[in-house]
Amino acid sequence: MIKEIHAKKLLSTTKSPQAWFNVKYNMNIYRGCEHQCIYCDSRSECYGIENFNDVLVKINAVELLAKELAGKRVKGIIGTGAMSDPYTKAESKYNLTGKTLEMIAQHGFPIHIITKSNLIIKDIDTLKDINRIHASVAFTVTTTDDELGKKLEPGASLISERLKAMESLACAGIYTGITMMPILPFIGDTEHNVIGIVERAAQCGAKYIVPWFGMSLRDRQRAYYYSRLDSLFPGVRERYQRKFGNQYSCSANNAEQLKYMFNEACSKYGIITKMSETKNYTYKAPEGDQLSLI
Numbered sequence: 001m002i003k004e005i006h007a008k009k010l011l012s013t014t015k016s017p018q019a020w021f022n023v024k025y026n027m028n029i030y031r032g033c034e035h036q037c038i039y040c041d042s043r044s045e046c047y048g049i050e051n052f053n054d055v056l057v058k059i060n061a062v063e064l065l066a067k068e069l070a071g072k073r074v075k076g077i078i079g080t081g082a083m084s085d086p087y088t089k090a091e092s093k094y095n096l097t098g099k100t101l102e103m104i105a106q107h108g109f110p111i112h113i114i115t116k117s118n119l120i121i122k123d124i125d126t127l128k129d130i131n132r133i134h135a136s137v138a139f140t141v142t143t144t145d146d147e148l149g150k151k152l153e154p155g156a157s158l159i160s161e162r163l164k165a166m167e168s169l170a171c172a173g174i175y176t177g178i179t180m181m182p183i184l185p186f187i188g189d190t191e192h193n194v195i196g197i198v199e200r201a202a203q204c205g206a207k208y209i210v211p212w213f214g215m216s217l218r219d220r221q222r223a224y225y226y227s228r229l230d231s232l233f234p235g236v237r238e239r240y241q242r243k244f245g246n247q248y249s250c251s252a253n254n255a256e257q258l259k260y261m262f263n264e265a266c267s268k269y270g271i272i273t274k275m276s277e278t279k280n281y282t283y284k285a286p287e288g289d290q291l292s293l294i
């Protein structure tokens with residue numbers, strides 16, 4: 001179900017920008033997410049989203065953003081895609097991500113987007129415009145197998161479509177890469193899968209791949225994930241229960257070995273693997289302005 005709402009605020013300021021692609025301001029246009037990834041952490045109780053299948057559309061997002069950007073003296077990267085994908089089917093109808101990007105371009109702010117959709121291509125001209133300052137787009141890729149991807153991320157674009165979109169953005173000069181997370185224990189934690197992602201990423205112009213060899217699991221997220229495992233991968237839930245119990249952090253099998261092979265492969269293709277080394281944006285205060293650099 002899609003429901004329109006009027007939000008009170010759009011941007012939140014992050015406490016530790018360096019922890020996530022130097023994002024200073026976070027923005028979510030939608031609440032809930034139609035991509036319905038079976039492992040999604042946003043289902044966890046701490047986020048207070050009662051029914052994650054419902055998508056709430058912040059119908060006044062553009063007006064809110066215009067007001068909030070006008071009041072910001074310090075420019076910093078605006079991030080979107082952390083709690084809800086900005087390019088789900090709702091975006092095809094509302095184009096609110098597209099319109100907010102235009103607003104961001106007008107105000108001269110940099111952007112970092114994370115998505116699992118090729119719908120982002122509709123905004124390529126605006127992204128090129130923002131890229132005069134800084135635009136970076138990360139596609140989340142957890143496997144190169146489209147059939148497996150359909151099971152894990154049923155509402156998202158096919159992985160082959162995401163990689164094609166990444167290639168188009170890279171050709172347009174946009175800084176692109178991959179968030180390779182999560183690597184699911186007993187499902188995606190094979191050398192074949194991990195090296196396959198690196199090779200496809202290199203072919204499609206990825207400058208960086210930020211990995212996580214494992215996943216998190218808690219409360220509602222775990223309950224939903226386990227119910228999907230029972231339908232899609234019979235017997236795998238029992239392996240999780242035996243290995244992880246109620247643990248929050250669930251490491252991939254052979255994580256150290258996978259990491260070693262991943263680093264070797266990335267180094268062969270000149271791909272950055274540390275978030276701290278990815279291309280960044282630093283605000284420089286106009287001359288005479290007493291604000292310190294961020």
Ligand code: SF4
Pocket residue numbers: 033034035036037039040041042082083084085116153
């Ligand atoms: S795209 Fe991200 S926010 Fe949406 S369901 Fe998947 S993991 Fe959750």
